[in-house]
Amino acid sequence: MITVPRWLMLVLAALFSAYHVVLGITSLDIPDNPWPAVVALVLYAVATVLSLWPVRRMRMPDWLAAFDLAVSIAMPLLVTGQLDASADNGYATWYVAAVGTLMTITAARRQLVAAWLGVASLAVQTVVWAGVPALGTLGVVGSIVWVAIAHMLTVALATAAREARRYAQAEREAAAWQAAQDAHLFEGRMRLAQTNRIAAPMLRRIADRGGVLTEAQRRECRMLEAAIRDEIRGRMLLTDVVRAEVQHARERGVLVTLLDEGGIDDLDEATRDRVLSRLAEAIAKSRADRIIARTAAEGSPVAVTVVGLVVPGDEGVDTADTEDAEVELWLEIPRRI
Structure with missing residues (x-):
């Protein structure tokens, strides 16, 4: 797409x-008194400079739009007050095109109401001063057409910009969704491989023995089941050190539950290693019958x-009523030191 530099416009x-x-x-030699026309020229020059002054914001400020509208109303009154409506005034009616140009700039800078009020006041003043035919002979219709074109282009460009932002946002969301799906797929494959590595040897032993297991083997199966559950529910809470300490705790008869609800997904690797080292240390030192580790909500300092x-x-830990349990350990590991 070909684009025109803003400075060139x-x-x-x-x-x-x-x-x-x-x-x-x-x-200036045509009006009876040239000074009102000089004032109109100065007003027009000031309004034009202010309207075209390069600024970052595309939309014209309201105060400037009001000033441009006031200038577009004042110029015809100043100039035509010194002209003969029945005579051929030549270029002395320069104000018509000037008002059209100023209001076109105002419309291009997204002050459409002010632009239309400006050309409407020009048309009314022209009809009052020289009659309806003067709308065509003086070029008022052309000024109205300029503003109409600027209006349509402004609306079209604003719509195109809005659609471009919407498509860009949709593209970012699609890319994020695809990345999340790829991450879930990768994580699922990794968890499946981890589960297969843990469970496959015991499953083969169970198949070889026809399902007849000793008490020690049943206990080992329960430990493997808990480890597999950790891989599914523990997710980011698991490191080799945490796995080892959880295994040691379970060998002591402790019921350990790891619940990762996504609260530490946004932590960098170094911070996560620090947090999980504290978790492993807490599990190793605790003498509780049941340990529950859970990630906090996103945005929490914990x-x-x-x-x-x-x-x-x-009573055994698995069947005891935890409502009567006493708290042996309460630890909140902060996100930041």
């Missing part, structure tokens, strides 16, 4: 506006919460 608009000033200066419970009585 500003230069062309400035030259076109300057042309009206030149016409106004060369026709990364992982670790709770250790001591179950009273002689």
Whole structure:
């Protein structure tokens, strides 16, 4: 797509506006009194410079749009007050094209209401001063057409820009979705491989023995089941050190539960290693009957919460009522040091 530099558009608009000033200066001998026309020229020059001054914001400020509208109303009154409506005034009616140009610039800078009010006031003043036929002979219709074209182009460009932003956002969301799907697929394959590595030897032994296992082998199967559950529910909470300490805890008869709900996915590797080292240390030092490690919610200053419970009585941990348990360990591992 071919694009026109913004500075080139500003230069062309400035030259076109300057042309009206030149016409106004060369026709100062036609009005009865040239000074009102001089004032109109100064007002037009100031309004044009302010409107074309390069700024980052495309939309014209409201105060500048109001000033341009006031200038577009004042110029015809100043100039025509010194002209004869029935005579051929030549280039002395330069204000018509000047108002059209100024209002076109105003419309291009997204102040459409002010632009239409400006050309509407020009049309009304022209009809009052010289009659309806003057709308065509003085070029008022052309000024209205310029503003209409600027209006259509402004709306079209704004719509195109809005659609471009929408498509760009959709593209980013699609890319993020695809990346998430690829990550889930990769993680699923990795978890499957990890599960297969852990469970395959025991499954082969179970098949070889026809399902008849000793108590020690049943206990080992339960340990493997818990390890596989950790791989599924623990996700980012697992490192080799954490796995080892969880295994040691379970060998002591501790019921360990790891729950990763996505609260530490945004941590960098160094921070995550620090957090999980604290988790492994807490599991190793705890003498609780049950340990629960859970990631905190996103945005929380806490990364992982670790709770250790001591179950009273002689009941097994698996069947004991945890409502009567006492807290042996309560640890909140922060995200940042």
